Amino acid sequence: MNLLRHFLFISILFVSTLNLFPRNISVNILGEYKITKFALNPLAGNYSIYKDGNKLIDLETFSPVKFAINENYIDVITKEKSFRIEGEINLLATGFRKYFEIEFEIAPNNKQIRVYDDFIKILPINSSLQLINIVNIEKYVAGVVEAESGINAELEYYKVQAIICRTYSISFLNKHLKDGYQVCDRVHCQVYKGRCNNSNILQATIGTSGQVIVDNNNNLIDALFHSNCGGETVHSESAWSDYIPYLRAVKDSFCLSERNSKWEKKIPKEDFFKYLKTKYLVDDPFIDSLIPFYQENRKIFLNDSLKILLKDIRNDYKLKSTFFEIKNSSNDSLTFTGKGYGHGVGLCQEGAMVMAKKGYTYKNIIEFYYLNIQIVNFEELLNKSK
Ligand SMILES: [Zn+2]
Ligand SMILES: [Zn+2]
Structure with missing residues (x-):
């Protein structure tokens, strides 16, 4: 239960320091680009800039604000005024529907735009701006499912991916504790490119809200997956050295005619x-x-x-x-x-997609590839561990 206790600790930490919902996750975004300046455009919700809990300025929707690093300071330029702040600032907003666009340069004259939900914390660190998206965990899960599993699958398949992604997200909550956030947006944790726009993925995420996979000891599982098992998945100890009771070889005829078979x-x-x-x-x-x-x-x-x-x-x-x-x-x-394609341990994605097409439920699919597991609500787990 160490992990769960840890999660509880982090949740309390974030609730008390940022006065946010306990179900938010803090994600370091765009860390690989060493951003020194960017423009932020509020698209929905009433955003304001805060410093040490005090409101500095309200922002207008569809009115971009520019941020730039200046040693330990952040220069803020709005339509009306410019000012300089020392150290970190937070952009918070009210309401459920709140999201903003970020325009940043990955190279000279190569601008990129990403859209993120909820809040952002901006810190001047090592001559660049560190951006931390503090986002509702379900919105984050939907974003990861979109970034990691494409946009043309069945609803039941997206439910499977949402549960796997949520299970990982909650086990990763302490991965970057020393860095001042919980997860990064790269493969190291899970790939996240911001707000999910796919209605099927959003429906699948909301439909499975809070659900995670645990083993017989109520520990979150390592929900490994791969592209195609070729007809038979692999015991965990055949791929690596550890025997893991829920990662057993199963015969899988569902993936045999798929692209990576x-x-x-x-x-x-x-x-x-x-x-x-x-x-x-x-x-x-x-x-x-x-x-x-x-x-x-x-x-x-x-x-x-x-x-x-x-x-x-x-x-x-x-x-x-x-x-x-x-x-x-x-x-x-x-x-x-x-x-097949991949290490072969755990869930076979192409097999799972075929199962979803054939009418199997997300629960059938998860129980087919992971043995001796249960799907539970993580908040109930947290309550049990208190
Ligand atoms: Zn990471
Ligand atoms: Zn398979």
């Missing part, structure tokens, strides 16, 4: 044999007996006695999966014929 790659025989000789010290007479190599069901090793791990071959040759067979395609070349 098959792949092929030709590799020069000399190159592959040299690799086996150097890395695994395979003798010349033995090497020919390794090919052809078949796996009807998933195997862990190319050769059990030599402990040649398929996952190492996958990494070293940048193959799409470990679920491959090897045949001689000519005198000097080998053909690797593979199934």
